[in-house]
Amino acid sequence: MFGIAALVGCSSAMSGGTGGGEGAAAAPQPLAAPATTIAPTTTVAPTTTQAPTTTVAPETTTTIPPTTIPDTIIEVGAMDEPIQAIGTSSGQEAARVQLRLLQLGFWVQAADGDYGLTTRQGVMAFQKYMGFDDPDGRVDEQTAQALTTETVRPHARANSGTLVEVDKGKQLLYFVIDGKTEWILNASTGNGESYTEPDQNTPGEIITGVSLTPSGLHEVNRQRPDGWWEGDLGEIYRPKYFVGGVAVHGSNSIPNYPASHGCVRVSVPAMDWIWDSEIMPLHTPVWVHDGA
The missing domain is CATH 2.40.440.10 (L,D-transpeptidase catalytic domain-like)
Structure with missing residues (x-):
């Protein structure tokens, strides 16, 4: 905040008078010029109040360190193409389920598209690990989504x-x-x-x-x-x-x-x-x- 300047001025005062006698006229006396006293003009310098200098702290950027995953835990990527809820149907999508199970560390006998015993066991193991309520070995919507989006190997x-x-x-x-x-x-x-x-x-x-x-x-x-x-x-x-x-x-x-x-x-x-x-x-x- 800057201060407001105050300018203070002084006014001039003037005084004057005439002198005279009674009786014969006297030679006229020249009139004295009235004395004028002019008070000196005083200029008061404006008072300036300056706000104290404020140092604005630079904005601090807080960098949150990335989460460190232990070397013993293996990261995997989420799938670009979502797994479909196929129940226990065999076929091309079953082969994708088998490959995903193997990638996540759940053992199955082969990725051949045959939804057999070991595939059902692998899906059940995945459901147990995820804590699902009814691990039945079928790829339902919940299981398909979890298989698709998991990013850390169990x-x-x-x-x-x-x-x-x-x-x-x-x-x-x-x-x-x-x-x-x-x-x-x-x-x-x-x-x-x-x-x-x-x-x-x-x-x-x-x-x-x-x-x-x-x-x-x-x-x-x-x-x-x-x-x-x-x-x-x-x-x-x-x-x-x-x-x-x-x-x-x-x-x-x-x-x-x-x-x-x-x-x-x-x-x-x-x-x-x-x-x-x-x-x-x-x-x-x-x-x-x-x-x-």
Whole structure:
């Protein structure tokens, strides 16, 4: 703000007089010129009040650093062409679903357009990971949109080492290689219920227990490589045991809920792939947790 200048002026004062005597006339006296006193004019310099100098801080641009994604998490791009809701129909769109599942790390046997067992299992595993209410293995609108827009590859909780991780909360099995989640399988673990059943290997004997998949850090300690084996509580396919009689094994029933006596069920084709790929050799750590 600038000050307003005040100009102050002074006025001039004038005074005068005549002198005279009584009696004979006197020679006229010249009149004195009236004395005029002019007050000096005083000029007062204008007073200027200047506003204090204000330094305006430059605008500060706040740069928000980009979100840093750990090296163990793999980014993927959203799809340019949206996945269509095909249910369980085979065909060209089913092949796109299979390719997308493989890109996201959900194992399927082939991207051949045949909406078969492993494709349904892969879709179900994806739905479980996303937390959908009814993971049924069908590509509905919700599933199609999620497959289309996902930008980060789903991953296990483990972010270091090489191990198998079993998440009982999500009912999923992960293969973690050097801290990165490479593959995810649909799984079904112990249902937590008590059971009393005949021992399939010892006629006349009865087995009682609780169907629990034990949490903790274990390791593959024995295995049976060929075909179906008669376990105490039923047939199991090419099992890899990691604690007592509890194993990861192939099964013909892998629902979207815990259903086993304690083992970790995966599909028969998935179990063949585990053996053929040698992704789970003896002494592989197996971490089982509740997912909380």
